[in-house]
Amino acid sequence: MAAIVQDAPHCLIWFGQCPEHIRQLLAADGWSLREQPPELPVSLSLRGHGMVALLFDLCSMATSQLPALLHSLAVSAQLPRLCVLPEGPPSSHRQWVPLSRQCDRVLQGPLQEQQLSDALLSLRGAGLPANPAPLDKLLGQSPAMLLTRTTVRKFAPVELPVLITGQTGTGKELAAHALHQLSPRAQQPMLAINCGAIPAALIQSELFGHERGAFTGALTRRLGLFEHADGGTVFLDEVGDLPADAQTALLRVLQQGTLERVGSHTPVKVNVRVLAATHVELEQAVATGRFRNDLYYRLNVLRLHMPPLAARGNDIALLAGHALEQFRQRHGCRARGFSPACLAAMAHWPWPGNVRELINRIQRAAVTCEHELIQPQDMELAAPGSPDAASEGPLGNARRQAERQALLHCLQEHQFNISAAARAMGLSRVTIYRLCRRHGIERQPATGALDQNA
Ligand SMILES: Nc1ncnc2c1ncn2[C@@H]1O[C@H](COP(=O)(O)OP(=O)(O)O)[C@@H](O)[C@H]1O
Ligand SMILES: [Mg+2]
Incomplete structure (x- = not known):
């Protein structure tokens, strides 16, 4: 069977059957997928100039398929290749060694999304035809x-x-x-x-x-x-x-x-x-x-x-780790990670300000935190009314309340017209929007009214 690769930017030829969740990951990372029945020798017709790589998913294969796979390797010697070994100790993979030692990357099953994503990225970086990857900044595996x-x-x-x-x-x-x-x-x-x-x-x-x-x-x-x-x-x-x-x-x-x-x-x-x-x-x-x-x-x-951060599951921890690492590289700081309690608090926080709020809280925590693991209170993630929330002191609370009252009062006076309220308070409209966000006052576009959900 011929795998005909047209002008795809990058193409991954998957020997075996690609699981559904990996399919989605590959599409998101810009790979087009061609599944190749392992028992048939691959025949390639390459068009376009994207990168083509081979992946041998050995988890679902029998040793009897090895000769056909080795043949496919031989006819595509110029292409980068990866293999995924079945679960188990190295001694249980001996039969696959003739294939795995010819691979650029050997991954251990069960296949993890991040592991595959990183391996493919490093293949792209290894002097092979590469696309600049603007999407790499948009982190997340959810x-x-x-x-x-x-x-x-x-x-x-x-x-x-x-x-x-x-x-x-x-x-x-x-x-x-x-x-x-x-x-x-x-x-x-x-x-x-x-x-x-x-x-x-x-x-x-x-x-x-x-x-x-x-x-x-x-x-x-x-x-x-x-x-x-x-x-x-x-x-x-x-x-x-x-x-x-x-x-x-x-x-x-x-x-x-x-x-x-x-x-x-x-x-x-x-x-x-x-x-x-x-x-x-x-x-x-x-x-x-x-x-x-x-x-x-x-x-x-x-x-x-763009989905709200609270709907992105493990991406919260991933983005948090990334933000902390970036801060460490730029400024250096004591904190190296997050305590389990902090990770749990992050998973439950509603994140009204989404990724921007997450980054801000982490930067603040990285500056003030004096231990290796950031705690919920370093990120001010304590539940409202809990002892930690009160630790900011009565003065901080009173200030916040006063600011909120003044803002609401002014908005009500101006029928929730942002421009008019901004003029009256001597602030820019952007600042008014920001204050509304901070105080959980949400604009209701249907009526122009604001909904206070704090
Ligand atoms: N998926 C993401 N991965 C990494 N950083 C992100 C992601 N989404 C947003 N950010 C960061 O969060 C901040 C806010 O993003 P931005 O694009 O300005 O949001 P919006 O325009 O929706 O208000 C920026 O610092 C941005 O780099
Ligand atoms: Mg914006």
Whole structure:
């Protein structure tokens, strides 16, 4: 049987039957899988220039299949190969030695996802044709994250907008960068803007530029983000905060590929792929008339949802270990790991701020912790009302309560209009959003009201 490898970036030829959970992992890591019946000699027809590797899953094989496997090895001598030995002591694998000693990596069964992932990554790094791996930054082995990485790979090469949804801190921006880097536009610029952080009066000019004299203070012509990103990608973060006139102008870019600088009616052609992110449900903004229906449909062709951290199981511990290791390498610190109680507390914490919150708490703990293992209290992960929560002292609690009260009061006074509340408190809208998050006050986009769940 011929395994015909087309233009796949990387192809793994699996001798035996690949388990379902490994299939998902391979797809997420960018491998296309070809299963090869072990008893038939492999015949390869290689097209494209991705990497091809062989994997011999010996766990499910009989020694009688060894000659066919050795033949397959001989005809593909130039390819990197791995084998997975059955469980048991080395003495029980003697019959496989003629094959295993010809392999670049020998893994011990039962096969662990991380072990396979690392082995394949090291094969790629061993001077073999390699793709840069922008997705390697999007860590996680949970089913939810595997699906996310697979989706990013599928969406990246398609010349359509992607709407990235998910709570704050779930990695929307990281995913947007991966989408750009894996796209044919990777060599062109990607420019990002947070639509919620720019005053409404300035956003048109930021995005589309302005002509000289367009408004007081416009002393020269200035190109906007879209023209600067021509040929590349624009990432519109918090796209739900775009004011109505900017929504209309964005729709024109998406429909006609043209924009008009502020103060001009001459259309300028631009070729930009738009990625947009939102932490509010745009459907509700559409229902209440705050977001254009037609723009929503244009943006929402491909939709990527970033799962909340609390739904990622063991990824929490994996991300925590990674964040601590990064901190250690950069700054050095006493802490080397987490106590079992801390790991348990992390697994139960609701993580309203998701990965960003996790990283912040670990950095804080790494600075203050004076022992080798980080404890729940170092990360301030104690349950509310427990003695540890109180250890911050009555003053800290009183301050927090006062801040929350002041914020709620102000929001209520301004019918939960974020811009108005921000003006009244002399803060930016971004800060108001941040405070709402900190105090568990969640914006309800349907009504514009806020829901306090703390
Ligand atoms: N899966 C992940 N693996 C590693 N780091 C992550 C992951 N997801 C998010 N992060 C990190 O968490 C922080 C918040 O991510 P970001 O993309 O800004 O989130 P969002 O845009 O959804 O608010 C960043 O420091 C980012 O690098
Ligand atoms: Mg963000």
